[in-house]
């Protein structure tokens with residue numbers, strides 16, 4: 451057994467997970483921790499992963515990075531929501547925004563809306579952000595100030611919180627879109643400038659000692675590399691944790707339909723097309739297509755189930771959806787491993803990123819998982835005795851976050867009104883986690899709240915469940931019976947205030963294109 455505190459980390463993998471981990475650990479521990487990152491020059495990264503949660507701001511703040519430090523280098527834009535197009539029925543859309551749900555007289559505006567909402571657009575009636583998205587607005591004015599009113603919550607939020615400390619106490623109004631490859635490149639520079647050793651080579655063997663702990667890795671051109679703690683960021687391959695240490699992988703495939711994707715990176719004439727301030731998820735015959743607007747191009751891809759659609763058909767559908775700009779762009783076909791490792795930390799090996807788990811990209815959670823895992827690793831970092839309780843605490847937090855997001859994603863398919871193809875018909879009859887079935891029954895008479903959603907931290911607040919349930923439309927919800935006896939005057943006033951606030955912001959904020967063109971001094 452070791453007698454010294456582990457102070458030598460070896461990371462294998464140079465995708466978003468590898469470089470986010472390297473940069474964060476180096477910032478956390480400085481020169482007291484040696485960090486080496488080995489990445490193959492031949493095995494590519496997954497090449498996607500370009501929309502985030504709003505919580506990612508805590509990652510950049512921890513690295514002491516302001517938006518102006520990293521956004522231009524990553525062609526980044528703002529994301530106010532996910533726009534779900536054609537999930538309830540063709541031609542219908544709704545938003546899942548970064549905006550708290552207001553309450554009046556102890557009941558959420560969703561409840562009041564079910565009782566007597568002003569229009570048939572739940573999202574526009576209850577969220578200001580839905581109108582800003584429809585109008586393509588930026589969340590910041592040209593002078594850089596953030597949209598006002600209750601979104602100025604950061605004023606009360608203490609600075610320097612990690613995501614785990616913050617845990618959704620206030621809701622910041624936007625997230626980001628960024629080019630994955632450019633972020634990895636940016637973080638490579640950040641990391642190596644602070645002493646991370648970067649080795650470009652392939653790990654050919656992982657050597658274990660008699661206790662099943664990693665003693666060293668064998669590389670093709672740099673010999674043996676040893677450390678105290680090994681971090682597996684090798685993507686879906688799981689070279690260290692799943693292959694070498696044999697940790698089983700728990701598939702979610704029985705409850706989530708999609709296992710494949712095809713992606714395109716398409717140049718965009720922003721001046722004519724604008725830069726929509728949201729990720730779009732457009733339902734298709736056998737899955738859905740993501741459209742992520744970046745500065746200068748879009749990232750787009752069809753996420754589908756191979757039992758219902760071939761890769762060739764998926765690529766044809768995607769190219770048709772994008773139009774002529776996609777003609778000369780090469781497609782990236784991806785097989786997705788959906789589920790999570792039974793435990794992400796075994797002995798002296800921690801998996802972070804796709805090697806740990808993945809639930810499909812519908813709500814942009816892959817990078818959130820990475821950020822959460824890194825924070826938890828720092829919180830549970832091993833001492834000289836490698837106390838097993840630290841590994842147990844880490845594994846429980848990481849497994850819960852993935853199991854919780856899995857449930858939330860299953861709800862999107864279970865709740866989708868679409869039933870015009872076998873794929874969508876099967877989403878209604880496919881097995882769902884028992885606990886989710888119980889929750890759906892409860893939500894039909896009592897809306898999602900902090901007591902009746904997935905009980906462990908998984909990054910999604912109750913209002914996210916409301917947005918998806920009301921937006922997808924297939925699960926019938928009823929207002930609280932109490933509202934039949936209540937005076938709705940104050941609630942109606944709040945609906946009017948939301949409408950007026952939205953109109954004021956739409957009238958005064960620049961478009962996202964105007965904002966970024968001004969920031970980047972475009973003609």
Ligand SMILES: Cc1cc2nc3c(=O)[nH]c(=O)nc-3n(C[C@H](O)[C@H](O)[C@H](O)COP(=O)(O)OP(=O)(O)OC[C@H]3O[C@@H](n4cnc5c(N)ncnc54)[C@H](O)[C@@H]3O)c2cc1C
Pocket residue numbers: 462463464465466467468488489490491492493494495496497498499500501502630651652653654683684685686687689711713751784786802803804805811814815816817818820
């Ligand atoms: C279709 C799709 C869409 C997605 N969209 C989003 C999104 O919008 N938002 C989001 O948050 N997440 C998204 N994700 C998830 C996101 O892409 C990943 O979480 C993120 O890219 C991290 O990937 P990774 O670093 O774990 O793996 P990878 O990017 O696959 O990197 C693996 C690394 O390991 C290296 N490697 C592998 N084997 C060896 C070896 N033997 N020796 C040395 N090096 C090795 C490779 O060279 C590479 O550098 C998406 C995922 C998919 C599949």
Ligand SMILES: N[C@@H](Cc1c[nH]c2cc(Cl)ccc12)C(=O)O
Pocket residue numbers: 502503504505506531532546547548549618621622625813909910911914
């Ligand atoms: N903590 C997450 C939860 C969240 C709240 N609203 C949204 C909307 C979308 Cl599209 C994703 C995630 C979320 C966060 O604030 O990022």
